[in-house]
Amino acid sequence: MTNTIALTATYVGSEGHFLQTDSLTGRGYWSDQLDPKYLFINSHLADTGTTATTVATDCANAAFGLTCPSLTTFTKSQPLSQALKPFPYQTVPDSFAYIGNANYHGVQVLLNMRAWHGLTVNANYTFSRAIDDGGTFRSGYAIPAGTIANNPTESFPADLIERGVSTSNQPQHFVLTSVFALPFGKSILGEQPLERSILGGFKLSGIYQAYSGSPLAITGSTCQTNPADQTCEPTLNPNFSGPARQNGKWGKGVTWANYNSTTAGGPTSSSAFVVPSLGSVNKAGTAIITPISGPSLDRLRLSFRCSIRRLRLPTPLATRRAPRRTTCMVPATTSWISPWCAASRCTSPRHPS
Secondary structure (H helix, E strand, O other), X not given: OOOOEEEEEEEEEEXXXXXXXXXXXXXXXXXXXXXXXXHHHHHHHHOOOXXXXXXXXXXXXXXXXXXXXXXXXXXXXXXXXXXXXOOOOOOOOOOOOOOXXXXXXXXXXXXXXXXXXXXXXXXXXXXXXEEEOOOOOOOOOOEOOOOEOOOOOOOEOOOHHHOEEOOOOOOEEEEEEXXXXXXXXXXXXXXXXXXXXXXXXXXXXXXXXXXXOOEOOOOOOOOOOOOOOOOOXXXXXXXXXXOOEOOOOOOOOOOOOOOOOOOOOOOEOHHHEEOOOOOOEOOOHHHOOOOOEOOOEEEEEEEEEEXXXXXXXXXXXXXXXXXXXXXXXXXXXXXXXXXXXXXXXXXXXXXXX
16 A cells, blocks of 8 residues: 555455264264154154053054054153154264364455554454354254244255354454554654663553454243254244344443343343244254344553663762663553553563673
């Protein structure tokens, strides 16, 4: 741009495969999950050999069209959902469920200004988006039509419903750093050696950082027992309108007296979500299709330092050798800056022997 200012813009992208997911249940059959195609049975999935409608009756029901394993050795206390799993007689862990995929796309803009009249500036802005399917996995199977809550005609291939904005997504990130060498002892009050020694070497530096919050993974505290779901995740309320965020910014109105109160209400309206019915799969989950994110952050750190050179005193006054250089530093702070070395830590390097 100029002799002292350079501006660069860069695209950054990455792709990852075979990543560990939040739960090792992403391979459906090999994770010994219940196939969602059986969810149409609804409450009958909880039938056991001791209930009024037994597992044997359900398996013989032509309307269900089930293919059940041999019930001769099947424990009567176990539900029908267990009998319909790929491995009904064993507990099968999946040690090879590293099936996660992730993508990252970002644009990075860097502004760099070389030292100009003692001022150096570096600014960096990143606009990005992270996408993955490494969430808690509603199901590792293909999800047929008729099982998605509030969307009876919608269906998904295996694992596709899990693909969405990552919980580590940080859309915007800005960092500004600067160092300013004060002109005192140089161009201002710098004609005499004493002035240069006492007033010179002062520097003011700062770091400002601001970034947006990451998406929230919405989960429910109580859910109906759905054998095809591994996590209690709500679904979007079709009757809700307006923003799901409530009560203003994060932390607004919170005091020492009410920080642990549940009556004040959280940042997200619970009315925006509902618990899916027993025979359906939710669509909200970790895909975060509503603009709800965690708290953002912006902060400023400042530092004031001085480097005082050795004073050349007249011979009668030079009773002992002065240190070559004394470094004074005020620790970085976000609340105050002290310009006086007396309020700082001063260190004097040792002379070589």
